[in-house]
Amino acid sequence: MNELGPDYEEELEAFLIWMKDAGFTAYTQKSYLADVREFLGSLNGRSLESVKKLQVVSYLTSVRERGVSDATRNRKHASVNCLFKALIELELLTANPAAGIKKSKTEKNREPVYLDEVDLQRFLSAVEGKYRSRNLAVFLLMSYMGLRVGEVHTLNLSDYNAERRTLRVFGKGRKWRNVPVPEDVAPFLQQALNERLTPWLSKEEAMFISQKGRRLSIRGIQGIAADTFSRFQQEVPMVHRRPYSSHKLRHSFATMLLRKGADLRTVQELLGHSSIQTTTVYTHITSREKEEAMSRLQVQLEPYYIQKN
Known part of the structure; x- marks a missing residue:
């Protein structure tokens, strides 16, 4: 966890209060705070009022370059977006530079791992x-x-x-x-x-x-x-x-x-x-299930052949 000093103490405290009030679990609070601290550490002391979309994208790019999964990158984006949303609702900020940034595309058709x-x-x-x-x-x-x-x-x-x-x-x-x-x-x-x-x-x-x-x-x-x-x-x-x-x-x-x-x-x-x-x-569904389903289909017509001239 990054050592931020007193630079963002008020914002972090406000974010934690907001998450508790919103009913976030202790586990989610801990995860989001870790992501947000990492993001704040990338700002080199820049005030949150002056943060633009560029700084957020830059942070997310650095995260991806470390080799984390798209799902993890999207979670970190959600954490940062949540921070700015909280600070706006608490009237500490007026703009959310993390809003509107596209999520990484994850594998939509990947089958979940499960046990039969x-x-x-x-x-x-x-x-x-x-x-x-x-x-x-x-x-x-x-x-x-x-x-x-x-x-x-x-x-x-x-x-x-x-x-x-x-x-x-x-x-x-x-x-x-x-x-x-x-x-x-x-x-x-x-x-x-x-x-x-x-x-x-x-x-x-x-x-x-x-x-x-x-x-x-x-x-x-x-x-x-x-x-x-x-x-x-x-x-x-x-x-x-x-x-x-x-x-x-x-x-x-x-x-x-x-x-x-x-x-x-x-x-x-x-x-x-x-x-x-x-x-x-x-x-x-598995390939076996696809084959079983297809085997139930029956063609009732007699086969016929088209003669070529």
């Missing part, structure tokens, strides 16, 4: 260790209920209604949604709650507790998933290993639902997507 049902069962079988019941419940919420890592992180004990088998989830855009808990998942979730670690603070409401007695962090969940995926692929040669991560469990959930005939609108609701366009990325 057989591999998913193998992955879940690779969950082991002292905190197995907790970790298994965490992965089941993502792979069989479609929760994001951040949503699992923010779950509280009061969000689960065992009698109705529903889970209240606080998602992106500060929106709540109720997700039914599958009958096969409920016993594992209940076992995790029965074996919940004792929190450091008695008033801690977090559903999942870390070894240190605090709310299980996003980074903690990601680390547990990385370790489990490593065991899951330990017999696979390095060149053939896939880039699995905790978020790929959510991809797996959406893929399974659609392959079992769920309509796109239902999947959108369960995933908590604000736009159905976001959900369409999960409508990918």
Whole structure:
């Protein structure tokens, strides 16, 4: 993180206040602040009032030259754009030089990485260790209920209604949604709650507790998933290993639902997507499925031949 000194102290403090008021998660706040600090460090002390589009594009170009992905470049752009938007709303600035800059084109047709049902069962079988019941419940919420890592992180004990088998989830855009808990998942979730670690603070409401007695962090969940995926692929040669991560469990959930005939609108609701366009990325199908679909077509006409003169 860049050492900025007192140059932008007021702006950073205002940005943090704005994000907290807007309901951004602690993880998002941390990510956006890191991006914004990096951007401010590239200004060499220039006041934000004098920043033009050129300085923003210059920063984003330098980011790309470092070899980061288009998705990361777009996230950094979103962070900077959010900074200026916040400062305008708080009446500290009047113009947003980050507005109107085009996003990098990402691969629109790239299939999401996911596990099919057989591999998913193998992955879940690779969950082991002292905190197995907790970790298994965490992965089941993502792979069989479609929760994001951040949503699992923010779950509280009061969000689960065992009698109705529903889970209240606080998602992106500060929106709540109720997700039914599958009958096969409920016993594992209940076992995790029965074996919940004792929190450091008695008033801690977090559903999942870390070894240190605090709310299980996003980074903690990601680390547990990385370790489990490593065991899951330990017999696979390095060149053939896939880039699995905790978020790929959510991809797996959406893929399974659609392959079992769920309509796109239902999947959108369960995933908590604000736009159905976001959900369409999960409508990918394999070559085998294409061949099977085409094999169902039958031509009823008798073949005929055109004689050439």
